[in-house]
Amino acid sequence: xxxxxxxxxxxxxxxxxxxxxxxxxxxxxxxxxxxxxxxxxxxxxxxxxxxxxxxxxxxxxxxxxxxxxxxxxxxxxxxxxxxxxxxxxxxxxxx
Amino acid sequence: xxxxxxxxxxxxxxxxxxxxxxxxxxxxxxxxxxxxxxxxxxxxxxxxxxxxxxxxxxxxxxxxxxxxxxxxxxxxxxxxxxxxxxxxxxxxxxxxxxxxxxxxxxxxxxxxxxxxxxxxxxxxxxxxxxxxxxxxxxxxxxxxxxxxxxxxxxxxxxxxxxxxxxxxxxxxxxxxxxxxxxxxxxxxxxxxxxxxxxxxxxxxxxxxxxxxxxxxxxxxxxxxxxxxxxxxxxxxxxxxxxxxxxxxxxxxxxxxxxxxxxxxxxxxxxxxxxxxxxxxxxxxxxxxxxxxxxxxxxxxxxxxxxxxxxxxxxxxxxxxxxxxxxxxxxxxxxxxxxxxxxxxxxxxxxxxxxxxxxxxxxxxxxxxxxxxxxxxxxxxxxxxxxxxxxxxxxxxxxxxxxxxxxxxxxxxxxxxxxxxxxxxxxxxxxxxxxxxxxxxxxxxxxxxxxxxxxxxxxxxxxxxxxxxxxxxxxxxx
Numbered sequence: 410x411x412x413x414x415x416x417x418x419x420x421x422x423x424x425x426x427x428x429x430x431x432x433x434x435x436x437x438x439x440x441x442x443x444x445x446x447x448x449x450x451x452x453x454x455x456x457x458x459x460x461x462x463x464x465x466x467x468x469x470x471x472x473x474x475x476x477x478x479x480x481x482x483x484x485x486x487x488x489x490x491x492x493x494x495x496x497x498x499x500x501x502x503x504x
Numbered sequence: 505x506x507x508x509x510x511x512x513x514x515x516x517x518x519x520x521x522x523x524x525x526x527x528x529x530x531x532x533x534x535x536x537x538x539x540x541x542x543x544x545x546x547x548x549x550x551x552x553x554x555x556x557x558x559x560x561x562x563x564x565x566x567x568x569x570x571x572x573x574x575x576x577x578x579x580x581x582x583x584x585x586x587x588x589x590x591x592x593x594x595x596x597x598x599x600x601x602x603x604x605x606x607x608x609x610x611x612x613x614x615x616x617x618x619x620x621x622x623x624x625x626x627x628x629x630x631x632x633x634x635x636x637x638x639x640x641x642x643x644x645x646x647x648x649x650x651x652x653x654x655x656x657x658x659x660x661x662x663x664x665x666x667x668x669x670x671x672x673x674x675x676x677x678x679x680x681x682x683x684x685x686x687x688x689x690x691x692x693x694x695x696x697x698x699x700x701x702x703x704x705x706x707x708x709x710x711x712x713x714x715x716x717x718x719x720x721x722x723x724x725x726x727x728x729x730x731x732x733x734x735x736x737x738x739x740x741x742x743x744x745x746x747x748x749x750x751x752x753x754x755x756x757x758x759x760x761x762x763x764x765x766x767x768x769x770x771x772x773x774x775x776x777x778x779x780x781x782x783x784x785x786x787x788x789x790x791x792x793x794x795x796x797x798x799x800x801x802x803x804x805x806x807x808x809x810x811x812x813x814x815x816x817x818x819x820x821x822x823x824x825x826x827x828x829x830x831x832x833x834x835x836x837x838x839x840x841x842x843x844x845x846x847x848x849x850x851x852x853x854x855x856x857x858x859x860x861x862x863x864x865x866x867x868x869x870x871x872x873x874x875x876x877x878x879x880x881x882x883x884x885x886x887x888x889x890x891x892x893x894x895x896x897x898x899x900x901x902x903x904x905x906x907x908x909x910x911x912x913x914x915x916x917x918x919x920x921x922x923x924x925x926x927x928x929x930x931x932x933x934x935x936x937x938x939x940x941x942x943x944x945x946x947x948x949x950x951x952x953x954x955x956x957x958x959x960x961x962x963x964x965x966x967x968x969x970x971x972x973x974x975x976x977x978x979x980x981x
Binding site for chain 2: 423425462463464465467468469470471472473474475476477478479480481482485486491493494495496497498499500501502503
């Protein structure tokens with residue numbers, strides 16, 4: 410298997426996903442099959458093909474530098490779990 | 505053992521755009537919290553980023569100014585980490601293909617010019633701000649800053665001392681202001697630097713383990729933080745210890761660096777190309793238009809001032825720190841018959857002091873370049889002496905009119921009529937018989953006293969050169 414159970418646990422932690430040993434082992438199997446497919450593609454010679462960063466062959470549309478957004482703080486904070494004095498409140502991050 | 509310091513710098517420059525890099529929210533500093541945080545800034549589900557053309561233009565402008573290769577196709581990537589002032593859970597940045605490739609910057613830390621390599625410069629969005637005080641058990645989040653365009657400029661580990669690091673930062677700071685791509689305001693966070701510092705035995709090629717010093721936001725603190733960090737690393741290695749690769753925060757109050765354990769964990773950002781953003785493609789015409797908009801670069805202008813105007817290298821460097829000051833100086837030189845060297849002395853001397861005291865930029869000077877040129881003309885044509893000119897300048901600064909008006913109103917016109925000067929000289933020589941005897945006995949220094957007496961009688965209006973000549977002629981045995 411190309412992905413170990415420990416790697417799954419590590420990635421899950423980075424993504425703030427809860428997992429346990431049984432689940433990690435299960436997903437290690439699934440993810441390994443995906444990685445094996447990628448590995449199979451890696452064996453194809455692509456030296457003369459320009460890499461793509463995006464599945465569509467397009468370019469970024471650029472906009473002019475103009476302020477177009479209005480202040481909608483009231484609307485946004487009405488649906489926020491907590492806000493005070495114009496700030497969004499979150500559980501304290503530093504000790 | 506002799507140690508060598510190795511420093512690389514990462515500088516975040518806030519680009520001077522009106523709106524954010526991926527949305528139409530304002531970037532103005534100092535607004536009420538979250539009043540400039542639109543749906544994209546707060547990452548409401550379903551929103552999409554739309555790139556600001558001006559941000560791309562300013563990045564390319566910087567790249568061309570440092571002689572870098574411009575990647576006409578560059579790619580935005582997601583840098584994933586969790587922090588409440590980054591509501592998307594990722595920062596949009598550039599990773600594998602940044603818009604600006606390798607370039608260089610010339611610095612001078614006092615021991616001659618040195619080239620510092622710039623590895624790359626990439627576009628990214630800023631995060632919001634966390635406020636940890638005043639909320640019991642909570643942190644307040646202001647997302648006004650989220651999405652402000654930044655250019656992250658990464659140097660090669662080419663600096664060998666704290667002084668070189670500071671020289672690099674000053675040069676870079678002057679350049680971004682000169683190009684008009686950033687206001688460079690350090691208090692407002694428009695120019696922030698992180699330093700990668702390591703040491704190695706002198707002669708060793710391999711780099712030592714580095715510590716990253718975060719957010720050192722004044723030139724003075726950069727120097728102090730690096731000095732402290734180098735000492736710390738030397739102490740550890742000489743005691744047989746090992747340097748740990750980590751992020752450290754400089755504490756200005758205690759003048760020390762401290763480990764930032766909380767941010768250390770998981771430096772694993774899992775970058776991948778942002779599926780919301782196709783590649784940034786800039787055609788030849790775009791790059792050519794930016795190239796055409798480039799002003800004469802400070803480095804070239806400095807050399808021109810030295811080579812064709814005959815200025816001293818230190819003066820030329822000082823004049824070209826700010827584009828507006830160099831422009832003012834050139835306007836004076838173009839409008840006066842005085843020597844460029846004299847114009848330089850006045851711009852850096854009297855004018856500089858007056859600007860400093862009034863705490864205003866040269867654009868707002870109370871004496872404009874044409875007025876200063878007019879004053880210098882009156883020195884050049886001997887209407888007034890350089891000394892009197894300082895009084896005239898002060899009067900002009902106070903709004904008493906141009907040089908000619910002040911000279912006329914105050915009767916400051918220099919006495920150049922040699923007959924008039926001679927009769928004053930004769931009078932002084934008659935009064936100061938003692939000094940005349942001393943001079944003739946070989947004490948040449950008393951001539952200074954006699955000149956002083958003459959200038960006093962003429963209220964400084966006699967031409968000093970003429971006074972000297974007449975005096976020496978009359979004193980000759």
